[in-house]
Amino acid sequence: MSITTTTHLNFRGEARAALEFYQSVFGGDLAAITYADAHAVTAADEAQQIMWGQVASADGFRVMAYDVPAHTPYDPGTIPVFISVRGADAAQITRYWEKLADDSAIIVPLGQAAWAPLYGMLKDRFGVTWVLDVEATWPAS
CATH class of the missing domain: 3.30.720 (Signal recognition particle alu RNA binding heterodimer, srp9/1)
Known part of the structure; x- marks a missing residue:
C-alpha cells in the first residue's frame, strides 16, 4: 500500500x-x-x-x-503552513521560483544555503508561504 x-x-x-x-x-x-x-x-x-x-x-x-463559506469561521493565522517544493534539478526549481515570485513578498531570496545548494522562501499574492529548494544528501545520524 x-x-x-x-x-x-x-x-x-x-x-x-x-x-x-x-x-x-x-x-x-x-x-x-x-x-x-x-x-x-x-x-x-x-x-x-x-x-x-x-x-x-x-x-x-x-x-x-x-x-471557506462565509457562515464558517475562518482565520488564516500567521504562517499556518508552508508548501515545500523540493527537487533535484536546480533549473526547474529556479523556473518555479521565478513564476511564484511574481507579485510576491520575498522572505529569503533564492540562493545557496548552509543546508541546501539552492533555497528560497516567499509569500505569494494569496498569502501562502512557499519554500523551494534543491535537496541535499545528509548522512544519517
Whole structure:
C-alpha cells in the first residue's frame, strides 16, 4: 500500500484564482467543483466559489484548495503552513521560483544555503508561504 499527502489550502473567495495561478507555475490539470455544481449553496453570492479544487501535474505536484463559506469561521493565522517544493534539478526549481515570485513578498531570496545548494522562501499574492529548494544528501545520524 502507498499513500500520498496533499497540501489543502483554504481561502475566502480566492481559491479559483489561486489554483489557476499554481497551474500557471507548475502546469498540470486543474479540477474545480463549485458549491453550485455540488448543490451545496448556502449563500447565493458564493455559488460559484470553489467547494473542491486541485491542481495535479504529471511530475508529482499536487495542491488542493477550497473557499471557506462565509457562515464558517475562518482565520488564516500567521504562517499556518508552508508548501515545500523540493527537487533535484536546480533549473526547474529556479523556473518555479521565478513564476511564484511574481507579485510576491520575498522572505529569503533564492540562493545557496548552509543546508541546501539552492533555497528560497516567499509569500505569494494569496498569502501562502512557499519554500523551494534543491535537496541535499545528509548522512544519517
